[in-house]
Amino acid sequence: MLRFGLLVVAAFVVMEVASYVLHRFVFHGVLWRIHRTHHDPAHGHGKGIEWNDLFSVGFAALSMGLLWAGRADPLASTAFPLGVGIAVYGLLYFVLHDLYAHGRLGPKKTTVSAAQAVKRAHGRHHQSLSKVGQEPYGLFLFPPWMGRRFERKRDRAA
Numbered sequence: 001m002l003r004f005g006l007l008v009v010a011a012f013v014v015m016e017v018a019s020y021v022l023h024r025f026v027f028h029g030v031l032w033r034i035h036r037t038h039h040d041p042a043h044g045h046g047k048g049i050e051w052n053d054l055f056s057v058g059f060a061a062l063s064m065g066l067l068w069a070g071r072a073d074p075l076a077s078t079a080f081p082l083g084v085g086i087a088v089y090g091l092l093y094f095v096l097h098d099l100y101a102h103g104r105l106g107p108k109k110t111t112v113s114a115a116q117a118v119k120r121a122h123g124r125h126h127q128s129l130s131k132v133g134q135e136p137y138g139l140f141l142f143p144p145w146m147g148r149r150f151e152r153k154r155d156r157a158a
Helices: 002-030 032-039 053-069 079-101 113-125 153-157
Strands: none
Touching: 002 032, 002 053, 002 079, 032 053, 053 079, 079 113
């Protein structure tokens, strides 16, 4: 059981690192045309279905494939707990990023300071429509100062 739990945690951590690398170098690189739908208010900007949502479908498919591969003996399998870790990451990403930070399905409020810090740090990432220089690219790992309150450049201009 300890092995199972460690594999779940490892998959979660690897997902955050992989998400950072993919987001910074692929989504804001060669796949910017797709990912831009998530940043540009003219293309949805987190309010409805976006082309950017295809990335989440890909991660969900990976998780389901691993769960399926390890279904015969989940506790002895390596694939099954890795699939669970990816699914847990995906669920937290959906709740914190899509529902809370971007207000999909309506605005959400919380008194959980960690969730508020994630929302503020992600707001920094969205402070301009530029393709480059938009740290933080990860959702959970960011310098502490990025989770503090700030005023977006584009909000100040309004």
